[in-house]
Amino acid sequence: MTAPEYWVDLHRAGQRLGGGFLLNRTFVLTALHCLRGLALEDQVDIDLSGGGRVEGRVCRQDTKADLALVEISADQQVNLPMPAADHARDGGRWRGPYRPTATDVHLSGLVSGTAHHLCVGGATIEALQLTADQHLGDYSGYSGGPVEGVPDDTAGKPTMLGILIEQTPDRADPSRAANVLIAATIGEAISRFDQFDVGHLIDVVRPPRSEQRREQAPARFADAEELLLKFDDWVERGLIDPACAAEMKAEAVRRLIAREMGGADA
Template identity: 35%
Template sequence: MAISRDGALLGGGFFVTRYFALTATACLSGAAPGDPVELHTAMGSPLRGVVVEVASGLGLALVGVIPDAAVDYAIPQLDHAVKGDRWKAPYRPGPTKVLLSGTVDDVTEGAGNGVSVIELTSDQGPGDYTPYAGGPVERRAEGQRSMVMGMLLEPEFAGSLRDGAEELLAAAAIDSVIEAFEGLAAEHLVRGLRGETPPADPLAGCARGGAGEEVSPDGVARAFDRARRILRGINELADEGLVDPRDLVPYQIRMLDEIVGAAEDESD
């Protein structure tokens, strides 16, 4: 998608659900949470949006999307990166810029602020790829559908997460990006689809509900029961046709990660 304000093109980003999209803070030109923005899909269809959250330590931002029944747009499938994967960056900052591709060098779990960093080598060689920040990184496998593994970081943010490494070409793992934003909390989605927080109003109720609460000492079973309850509710909403099943993957990943986190806490 393209992001504009008052008719001036600011940058780009990509949808993660019908109600939310991700971008780099550099693509917002100083816009703050609550500020309206104009969106255009890859086919040029207009949508209204609003800046919901900014993850300043990552240089990334969450944009709320006000859906239009007459406008269709693709929602990507998400996956985890593995060392040795081939990757591509399908978006470029201009028609004269090259399309980036290469190999995953390493994946560092929880490198900084709990964010997992995907270190990348580019087929195009060393260079300043700052203008590509905020775009998706997809797994590139012959005969397989592209899956989004991460989101390209600006070098300064990538370096800060990797002990000050300079000129590092890296992406934040997509599940880490999801974790960084309260607006993508699974319980926020459930509240919205139940009518407690209108999903068409991305600003409303963006504060996390119970998704951030601490896990008790015997928290694995409780986390599992809670996640199962929420996931069942989410799946029921999809079965009833109230939400596109493709929109649910980020929330399912988040709930499963909470179960794993509870297990890790109890094993320490």
């Protein structure tokens, strides 16, 4: 287990809600049902695995896919190492670095496959089917935690594969959960939120001051948009992982805006 980890615990008014993990320095990804009915803009306390607490707010919810984003307050810094994202390999080993309490076991097992999965909320998503080594009966406390790929050699580093969202019922007893879990892939989760879209990044970092400025923006930011689109191309070609690309996009746009704000228009 890396130290410190990138997973977090979410709390509200002293009550533990569930797990989640850092996609980058700004956003925490979690399963929506872990938020227990919180609405958009509701405040959430984020306990970091290495110690310390930062504040955040619920900024996006995908009810159909059971996913949510929590945005860390802009005045608070989080500097934790995060593994690269990757695609799961059928038959490969996986592990869950997050556990509800210090006395709970870490989950591990085999990746049974990747397929389209119909969520309880109605969305069809790209998901991992995971067989767990541990027969717990109830895995609900692990929802929202990350799924890591286990490297084949001891020198390899773990990679982030997905987020736990559901467990399947036991065929012999539907009231019990089988040791088969469902995780949305990282690529699927990121694609669900416009925070990781090129156009949205530009609008968030520097909102247009007027309709006239909005019309001029495409030409003004043409070079920057070309660079940001390259990041998407690199992800598709497997040169960088989606989470890393999202962070690089945000940093590139922030630098552009800092330069612009220091120019004649400032």
